[in-house]
Amino acid sequence: MELSSSVQLITDKVLSILGNEASLLREIGTEIDEIMLELNAMKAFLEDSHRRLAAVPCKETDSHWIASVRDAVYQVEDVVDEFVYHFNKQQQWRGRPSRFFLKLIHFPKNLLFRRSVAVKLRDVNKKIKSIAERSHRYRVSRLDSGNSDKQIGGPDYLHNWVKNLSESSLFFKDDDLVGIDKAQRRLLGWLMDQEPQRTVISVVGMGGLGKTSLAANTFNKQVVKQHFDCCVWITVSQQYVVKELFKSMINDLCDKMKESFDSVINLDTMNYRDLVETLVKFLQPRRYLLVIDDVWSTNFWQDISIALPDNKKGSRILLTTRREDVASFEFGVVKHILPLKALPVDESWALFCKKAFVAKHGQCPPYLESSARKLVAKCEGLPLAIVALGGLMASKNSMAEWNGIYENLNWELTENDIFERLKYISLLSYHDLPYRPKQCFLYCCIFPEDCVIKRKRLIRLWMAEGFVEPLGEVIPEVVAERYLTELICRGLLQVVRRNGPGRPKACKMHDILRELALSISKSEKFVGKSYGKEVEDDGIRRWSIEAKEKEMKAAGKAALSRIRSLLVFAVDETSKSSFSRLPSGFRLLRVLDLEDTPINELPDELVDLFNLRYLNLTRTQVKELPKSVGKLYNLQSLNIRESRIEQLPAGIVKLKNLRHLIAYRYNVNRMAFDYGFGTVVPSNICLLNNLQVLTFVEARGNFIKHLSKMTQLRRLNVGNVKESDEKNLCLAIAKMRHLQYLMVKSCNEDEQVKMDALESAPPFLEKLVLAGKLEKIPHWFNSLYSLTCLYLHWSRLRDDFLPHIQALPNLGHLTMLNAYEGERLSFLEGFRKLKILRIRRCPPLKEIVISEGVMSGLEELEIVECQEFMTMPHGWETLADLKQVYLREVSAGLIEKIGGSEEMNRSTTTAIMLSRQEGDEGVFDIKRWR
Secondary structure (H helix, E strand, O other): OOOHHHHHHHHHHHHHHHHHOHHHHHHHOOHHHHHHHHHHHHHHHHHHHHHHOOOOOOOHHHHHHHHHHHHHHHHHHHHHHHHHHHHHHHHHHHOOOHHHHHHHOOOHHHHHHHHHHHHHHHHHHHHHHHHHHHHHHOOOHHHHOOOOOOOOOOHHHHHHHHHHHHHHHHHOOHHHOOOOHHHHHHHHHHHOOOOOOOEEEEEEOOOOOOHHHHHHHHHOOHHHHHHOOEEEEEEOOOOOOHHHHHHHHHHHOHHHHHHHOOOOOOHHHOOHHHHHHHHHHHHOOOOEEEEEEOOOOOHHHHHHHHHOOOOOOOOEEEEEEOOHHHHOOOOOOEEEEEEOOOOOHHHHHHHHHHHHOHHHOOOOOHHHHHHHHHHHHHHOOOHHHHHHHHHHHOOOOOHHHHHHHHHOHHHHHHHOHHHHHHHHHHHHHHHOOOHHHHHHHHHHHHOOOOOOEEHHHHHHHHHHHOOOOOEOOEOHHHHHHHHHHHHHHOOOOEEEEEOOOOOEEEEEOOHHHHHHHHHHHHHOOOOEEEOOOEEOOOOOOEEEEEEOOOEOEEOOHHHHHHOOEEEEEEOOHHHHHHOOEOOOOOOOOOEEEOOOOOOOEOOHHHHHOOOOOEEEOOOOOOOOOOOOHHHOOOOOEEEOOOOOOOEOOHHHHHOOOOOEEEOOEEOOOOOOOOOEEOEEOOHHHHHOOOOOEEEEEEOOOOHHHHHHHOOOOOEEEEEEEOHHHHHHHHHHHHHOOOOOEEEEEEOOOOOEOOOOOOOOOOOOOOEEEEEOEOOOOOHHHHHOOOOOEEEEEOOOEOOOOHHHOOOOOOOOEEEEEOOEOOOEEEEOOOOOOOOEEEEEOOOOOOEEEEOOOOOOOOOEEEEEOOOOOOEOOOOHHHOOOOOEEEEEOOOHHHHHHHHOOOOOOHHHOOEEEEEOOOOOOOOOEEEEEO
């Protein structure tokens, strides 16, 4: 039931507003009570429908009913927000004495406004009741869904359809498949190796990557059939009954079972115990292969493993899943994971041509090649999308037809029946989500095509939009991160970069999924996209503008006043240089995101945006915030990173709801001590006791002295720290029991970072940056049990400090910038989880020694501006996980030894990149730079 999730969220938000503003709304009559009763009833109805029929498409009557509910709830939200806006304006004009408001409310103009609001609410109330009456009159189908399982689109029908899709893959011919050779070799190796124990092999990837096709093609191989005594294929999907799965397995084995049992097997009379005993008795003496297609739950293994004996005969269980948590589950047996990836460009092109140009024997006509390659690029290596699109284009011959399909791909994907299978399989993970994560997924299409979306930005936006459900004592940032993990696990978002601890740092949407999400968003009026300068008035609350003009305009003030979220993207060089100003009129905004736009002037009415939760001015040309910024008392996130704002106004301390303050800038030279520096903040910023993130501030006045009040911080970056601040700084950090990220930067490169007064590190500290001179490694380093990333900048240590950090159990990333003044670094033991090692600007360093077995999981090694560095550590080429080595401005002899004399004169080569693909144990590819 696609549309209900959006209305559920809106209803939740409005009920929250009504509850939060109850003391004000009592002044405008009793209409609120009746509206809340109706909305609560609608919310309960929608939640019940969503639980029972999450993936069932809406009928036409349902769609109209839900659209009517959405519009009515929007009206309530408008009326309430307008009233609260009016009230806040009155407070700003008259000051803040709350008792004065009770007198003020009786003034004639306020009385008229109050009556106007009451009339509007009364009209909305009538409309809501009429919606309910109309739904009863025309019997909205969900109210009578007792037989929905049997109807087309019901759960039984959908389960059977998925089962048919799965098992049809068993009949694909080899020449129908492209790009599976390498993956299949690994799969066959695991299936038929000499391991005697029962083994689970998981093929994992997003929907449409060809997991089922790979498993089916491998299952059908004669060499596999000959290796195992019996082979069984079952399809699980989201809903399954264990007894029915056991019956299905017995049915598949039926012919062979007749030879093993004296009596005829009657499945209809067998209970659960009989089924298990039958399977165990048959499988125990045999080497068996069981393929389980489309597993969705980690509970599945517990349900089915009881019937799969570990007979030490080399039996294998091969499962396909789109969920990473299922693939990585600890099954308690030997396991292997095969992550499927998108097809490379060449293989994508070959597969497309095979389907699109059947009559031309897979050869693309030259005049169509440019258009064809653009369409293939849209598929981003997703085989199911390539096959579907190739099938559509097989009947198109003219340039006009090809260009028309490309320009209208969104419509084709959602309306053309040829894409029905693609749409269903791609969105199966989406339909299986609870309604709040559904909104989080849809929201991602607000970003431009191919946009890399940073995790923290996305989480803060979700919070500001109200998508994150409060869960007791768990902070909303943690809940939002769980949503993100869920979307990634299901293949709905793709991880582009990970940080040191392995958490997603940035992600993106697959183009096909984005097109489908845009279609759903459009039908639900969830997100609107504008590629020009005009915002239309069509009831959509969230707008994404890809700026291409000097100034954005709207259809009218009414359109602007209803918008709650505005994200502006400068997508090309023209827009990055021309877009300079926003119009006025956005008085009810919750989200304003202008990252990377060249805007240099904020609207005058910014300070009147009482509803604003999120303001992002990253890399804009804005030079200052309004002095009265304290009026934005609902603001949760303020990001002015790399803007031209050097100092925050005193009013910032009035933002009692502020949770994230990001305010740092960079110099051009990333090797300089002052590469990163902070923004000057009022010393009483410590009064903001909801602040979770404070980065990056310059310590001035009594800031360090008062820092101990901010015990709730989870991230702190502080600069301009002096040696005399040691006691107060350590006292403050000791109280920050939730701190996960800490950066301390001294006031200049010769000032010591003194932190010996700290007894032990915060228990959850994951990332630590110390920038400034160190005489020695602080004694509390041995308590950094959670640390995954360590940055030592300008420490200029003279003694080998590695013994003090080698035992850190979770250290995965170590960067040293001008951190060591010795000639030799010796990694003799420890560093069990180190994956990234970066050594920069250590001129005296000549060699690195790595003992055998130390940092065996190293993936990336970088050595930069170490002019005396002469020899690579012994055995570095044999490190199995090492994927990348980067050398720049090291000794000429080392460059010559590794780079040779090919392609470029040795005297002009200053940098070398050595790289090899994941899973490739061969030689490194070499790239050279002058």
